[in-house]
Amino acid sequence: MVSINLLPKDSAPSKNELRFASAINKIAMFSVAVFLLICVFGGGAYFILARQLQSANDDAQRLSTSVQSLQSSESSLILIRDRVQKAQAALNSRISEGYFDKHQKILSLDIPGISFVSSTVDSGKSVIELEISGSASMASLFSTLLADSQFSSLILEKLSYNSLTGYDVTLQVY
Amino acid sequence: MKYNKYRKLVLPAGVALFMIVGSVFLANFLYTRITQILAETAQQDTKNNILEGRLATLQALSEDIKEGANAVTFAIPDKNPSVLILNQLKSLAGDNNILLENISISSQPLAEETGLVSYTISFEAQASSTQILIDFVDGLSSVTPIINISTLEIKSGLASDVTATLGLMAYSAPFPEQLPALEEPLVGLSPEEQSVLDTIQTFTRPEVFTSGDPATQVVPRENPFFLEF
Numbered sequence: 001m002v003s004i005n006l007l008p009k010d011s012a013p014s015k016n017e018l019r020f021a022s023a024i025n026k027i028a029m030f031s032v033a034v035f036l037l038i039c040v041f042g043g044g045a046y047f048i049l050a051r052q053l054q055s056a057n058d059d060a061q062r063l064s065t066s067v068q069s070l071q072s073s074e075s076s077l078i079l080i081r082d083r084v085q086k087a088q089a090a091l092n093s094r095i096s097e098g099y100f101d102k103h104q105k106i107l108s109l110d111i112p113g114i115s116f117v118s119s120t121v122d123s124g125k126s127v128i129e130l131e132i133s134g135s136a137s138m139a140s141l142f143s144t145l146l147a148d149s150q151f152s153s154l155i156l157e158k159l160s161y162n163s164l165t166g167y168d169v170t171l172q173v174y
Numbered sequence: 175m176k177y178n179k180y181r182k183l184v185l186p187a188g189v190a191l192f193m194i195v196g197s198v199f200l201a202n203f204l205y206t207r208i209t210q211i212l213a214e215t216a217q218q219d220t221k222n223n224i225l226e227g228r229l230a231t232l233q234a235l236s237e238d239i240k241e242g243a244n245a246v247t248f249a250i251p252d253k254n255p256s257v258l259i260l261n262q263l264k265s266l267a268g269d270n271n272i273l274l275e276n277i278s279i280s281s282q283p284l285a286e287e288t289g290l291v292s293y294t295i296s297f298e299a300q301a302s303s304t305q306i307l308i309d310f311v312d313g314l315s316s317v318t319p320i321i322n323i324s325t326l327e328i329k330s331g332l333a334s335d336v337t338a339t340l341g342l343m344a345y346s347a348p349f350p351e352q353l354p355a356l357e358e359p360l361v362g363l364s365p366e367e368q369s370v371l372d373t374i375q376t377f378t379r380p381e382v383f384t385s386g387d388p389a390t391q392v393v394p395r396e397n398p399f400f401l402e403f
Contacts (some may be wrong), residue, residue: 028189157363
């Protein structure tokens with residue numbers, strides 16, 4: 001069959017025009033494809049992520065409910081932590097007790113001829129006064145105290161002698 | 175005539191333009207929303223992790239936690255502990271046959287960072303021997319409310335009796351008023367805190383208050399920590 005073109009020759013598109021029209025068509029098809037891809041993948045991702053967020057929110061709700069059901073345990077824990085910190089501060093400031101323990105240690109040595117007279121303790125002072133009947137007892141006391149590493153400092157504050165009662169010894173004990 | 179040649183291109187060009195503009199707007203919209211959702215999900219996951227940690231910590235707490243709370247409440251009460259201290263002194267003195275005299279109590283605020291209010295209790299004690307008095311003073315360090323010896327002077331008398339003048343310090347501090355926010359992590363007691371708690375639990379509590387659980391005696395509770403003796 002013979003192809004007959006009745007249109008005038010100058011109205012026929014040129015090669016460049018045909019190429020341009022083809023390019024426009026390709027761009028149109030490509031942009032539609034891109035739009036569809038964005039719709040499919042973007043929309044899909046949006047849907048999936050929105051579900052994940054919803055799931056995370058549901059988890060948070062469930063966990064919050066569980067935590068709130070244990071509120072009494074939580075308040076006990078917070079209370080214990082608060083009180084323990086304050087108790088620790090109070091216990092750490094026990095200085096006199098440490099001095100008094102050292103006085104007790106001296107009294108518990110049970111050396112014959114030594115008797116207790118007085119004990120004075122405060123945060124900066126630790127003094128014990130003893131009556132010692134003879135020099136042998138006194139030597140025994142001092143040798144024992146000097147050998148004991150529990151006493152970091154022993155200061156002989158006063159030493160006097162009375163023929164009736166023996167030695168009167170006042171010691172600063174730290 | 176010439177423009178008729180391009181009439182067929184108007185539709186594909188219009189579609190292309192619409193799709194390109196539409197794609198840009200849609201992509202921008204989805205990108206913004208997805209970024210926002212990802213950020214919200216990440217934030218929610220972080221909160222959930224904290225909540226899970228908090229829940230695990232609370233579930234791991236033993237039933238003894240209530241007993242621990244009871245013990246520390248006696249150790250550092252929220253109000254003036256003088257009545258409890260007097261109860262303990264009376265009890266200790268009774269156990270050791272000691273006579274207490276000239277008891278006086280005063281209170282003074284301590285350093286603010288510790289939140290403690292201290293109370294000075296002074297009195298004189300008389301016993302028949304030094305050892306009895308020593309046992310009495312020793313006993314003071316293992317009772318609740320916590321008592322610290324401020325000053326102590328023991329003197330043996332001419333007779334066999336021994337007298338002591340004591341200045342003691344006791345403490346109180348207001349209870350915490352609120353629980354930490356759910357978003358804040360919660361951990362159990364550290365070994366040091368557990369050690370202090372164990373020590374406090376060995377202390378002797380005032381006798382008249384040990385039979386009941388003070389935590390269950392107050393209705394309504396003003397806050398979760400409000401425990402009244």
